[in-house]
Amino acid sequence: GIQVEQSPPDLILQEGANSTLRCNFSDSVNNLQWFHQNPWGQLINLFYIPSGTKQNGRLSATTVATERYSLLYISSSQTTDSGVYFCAETSYNTDKLIFGTGTRLQVFP
């Protein structure tokens, strides 16, 4: 089945800095999603982005399906951006999401 690799595993930033998180896939990209897991455990949808580029405020994402990777950009980071970011892709023809191991982001004032 598809495998998902995320990098870096940990990221420490000072408030105001920019960052890029990466997700690599071993197979074709069809239903790629980015999530932010809040301190209470809920997975918050950031982007549904099988291809192309999307932006939402300080966050944007780009997926290059032909090269099987996706990038999440966080600009002007804030302490509230802290948490774990996951990318995930579905196995073909299923709702079975395969998650990466996550990037733990810590933003300090």
Added chain:
Amino acid sequence: KAGVTQTPRYLIKTRGQQVTLSCSPISGHRSVSWYQQTPGQGLQFLFEYFSETQRNKGNFPGRFSGRQFSNSRSEMNVSTLELGDSALYLCASSPGRRGENTGELFFGEGSRLTVL
């Protein structure tokens, strides 16, 4: 539009007991899937239900089971609890179309189970 609702949010059980968790999907969504999150194993797929039928199953022992009702609400059950079953159990819903990629999934807040 209400989101995905999971109950209970927190629960504590002892080894050997059984537990039932509930998930109400977003109105109109017909697919419900369950995931287990532990520090050691990360987020792992348990099973997926669509129109009351289990459509996919992950690599978990038979102690883990689930079902879906006609109103798309789903329950999962874990019998003969073990210490290693302590985890955050997350439910996700999607519109779901049989035989096709189903697109974006939306998650509930999770049920945090502690087994003593």
